[in-house]
Amino acid sequence: MTEVTMVVNGKSVTKSVKGNTLMTEFLRDELRLTGTHVGCDTSQCGACVIHVNGEAVKGCTMFAAEASGAEVKTIESMENPDGSLGVIQQAFQDHHGLQCGFCTPGMVMSASALLKDNPKPSEAEIRDYLEGNICRCTGYHNIVKAIMAASGQDVSNIAAE
Amino acid sequence: MYSFEVERPTSVADAAAALGKDEAQALGGGQTLIPTLKQRLASPSVLVSLAGIADIKGVSVDGGTVTIGGGTTHGVVAAEAGAYPALAALAGNIGDPAVRNRGTIGGSLANNDPSACYPSAALASGATIVTNSREIAADDYFQGLFETALEEGEIVISVKFPIPEAASYQKFEQPASRFALVGVYVAKFADGVRVAVTGASEGGVYRWSEAEAALSGNFSADALDGLTVSGDDMISDLHGSGDYRAHLVKVMTKRAVAAAS
Ligand SMILES: Cc1cc2nc3c(=O)[nH]c(=O)nc-3n(C[C@H](O)[C@H](O)[C@H](O)COP(=O)(O)OP(=O)(O)OC[C@H]3O[C@@H](n4cnc5c(N)ncnc54)[C@H](O)[C@@H]3O)c2cc1C
Numbered sequence: 379m380t381e382v383t384m385v386v387n388g389k390s391v392t393k394s395v396k397g398n399t400l401m402t403e404f405l406r407d408e409l410r411l412t413g414t415h416v417g418c419d420t421s422q423c424g425a426c427v428i429h430v431n432g433e434a435v436k437g438c439t440m441f442a443a444e445a446s447g448a449e450v451k452t453i454e455s456m457e458n459p460d461g462s463l464g465v466i467q468q469a470f471q472d473h474h475g476l477q478c479g480f481c482t483p484g485m486v487m488s489a490s491a492l493l494k495d496n497p498k499p500s501e502a503e504i505r506d507y508l509e510g511n512i513c514r515c516t517g518y519h520n521i522v523k524a525i526m527a528a529s530g531q532d533v534s535n536i537a538a539e
Numbered sequence: 540m541y542s543f544e545v546e547r548p549t550s551v552a553d554a555a556a557a558l559g560k561d562e563a564q565a566l567g568g569g570q571t572l573i574p575t576l577k578q579r580l581a582s583p584s585v586l587v588s589l590a591g592i593a594d595i596k597g598v599s600v601d602g603g604t605v606t607i608g609g610g611t612t613h614g615v616v617a618a619e620a621g622a623y624p625a626l627a628a629l630a631g632n633i634g635d636p637a638v639r640n641r642g643t644i645g646g647s648l649a650n651n652d653p654s655a656c657y658p659s660a661a662l663a664s665g666a667t668i669v670t671n672s673r674e675i676a677a678d679d680y681f682q683g684l685f686e687t688a689l690e691e692g693e694i695v696i697s698v699k700f701p702i703p704e705a706a707s708y709q710k711f712e713q714p715a716s717r718f719a720l721v722g723v724y725v726a727k728f729a730d731g732v733r734v735a736v737t738g739a740s741e742g743g744v745y746r747w748s749e750a751e752a753a754l755s756g757n758f759s760a761d762a763l764d765g766l767t768v769s770g771d772d773m774i775s776d777l778h779g780s781g782d783y784r785a786h787l788v789k790v791m792t793k794r795a796v797a798a799a800s
């Protein structure tokens with residue numbers, strides 16, 4: 379067991395973990411932050427995307443011990459301080475960017491990482507960035523639309539394919 | 540996963556000492572190793588994370604050489620290796636953004652997956668792989684599927700890439716895995732052209748010497764017209780037959796030459 383200390387969604391946490399504890403396990407089982415989903419557990423689907431020191435990473439493919447000392451953000455940090463939906467979350471709701479919602483936490487976390495580096499991405503840039511986020515339901519179109527809307531771009535001319 | 544401890548040294552010397560212990564293994568970005576551990580295909584007792592060693596991270600340029608620290612992520616290479624555009628472009632097209640934020644060049648070269656991108660860049664550029672004990676020329680480093688010249692516990696500290704006059708990497712993606720179904724890296728230097736092929740051969744990354752000879756005389760896609768590639772020793776799997784891969788080798792080489800010239 380190793381002791382790890384990290385700041386998760388603004389709060390410092392210290393816990394004792396096993397070497398092979400994944401970030402997804404640490405967040406979901408230890409901290410009960412179950413918004414981070416585990417879809418494939420094989421680094422393919424992106425449902426588990428979180429931010430570690432500001433960068434999008436797959437929580438299922440990183441050990442908690444590796445995040446000691448880091449600042450971690452999960453989907454639970456995306457809401458506004460008053461508990462209402464954050465800008466990206468609201469855009470997903472407004473533009474029907476989710477159906478079952480399983481992929482959504484990862485989609486929102488990837489979108490947020492993209493918009494930090496590229497505040498007004500093109501449709502092609504969004505699709506390229508979401509390469510590692512798989513959605514079985516939506517066909518991606520409304521996800522792309524939601525992210526464009528969240529970045530303040532006009533989406534009225536984007537036809538549903 | 541079997542159980543193990545994770546150590547996080549901050550110097551190469553401490554990492555080397557930790558790796559000297561029984562059943563210790565280096566952990567780079569974990570993008571290959573963690574899936575392997577989940578499948579119980581590896582059973583280290585200690586994982587020595589290299590991520591805390593500042594000395595093996597970053598990109599520097601000195602004259603005609605770009606040096607990339609062994610612990611540098613693909614994302615950082617994509618953003619900072621602009622002095623060697625073909626290399627930066629290759630790094631920026633590995634996997635997806637989350638993979639690029641963790642995976643490292645040292646991990647990719649140590650793993651030497653037959654479908655990985657970086658081995659072709661190192662081989663075509665005539666790079667030098669610098670470890671904690673020696674320097675290894677790329678021509679001597681790659682030794683077949685998942686095989687390299689690295690000894691047990693040896694750490695890739697950096698990789699020195701001579702910057703070619705022109706270069707391009709063209710990857711035909713296997714759409715599910717995003718690895719190369721076939722990838723070709725062409726690098727043109729003043730004294731000749733080097734061509735490295737990944738994803739295709741059952742022997743792992745290799746130099747296509749006939750193409751190198753043809754292109755060194757005439758650096759144009761047409762120079763390859765007369766060459767044939769045999770599918771005999773090519774990887775054959777559900778994603779593509781050996782003959783299909785052989786066909787792609789020539790197509791992707793032509794595309795790389797066209798993009799580089
Ligand atoms: C979804 C997905 C898509 C991917 N797509 C591609 C792709 O398109 N092209 C591609 O090339 N790769 C791809 N990869 C693989 C990715 O590039 C890995 O990051 C890389 O192969 C391994 O690097 P790592 O730092 O993660 O190494 P790890 O997984 O940590 O380690 C891999 C091996 O290298 C050893 N090792 C690690 N660092 C060092 C070092 N500095 N010195 C010595 N030994 C070391 C480890 O002990 C281990 O044996 C993909 C991976 C995923 C999950």
Ligand code: FES
Nearest residue numbers: 417418419424438
């Ligand atoms: S659960 Fe991590 S990528 Fe699918």
Ligand code: FES
Nearest residue numbers: 477479513514515
């Ligand atoms: S909304 Fe169901 S997987 Fe994306």
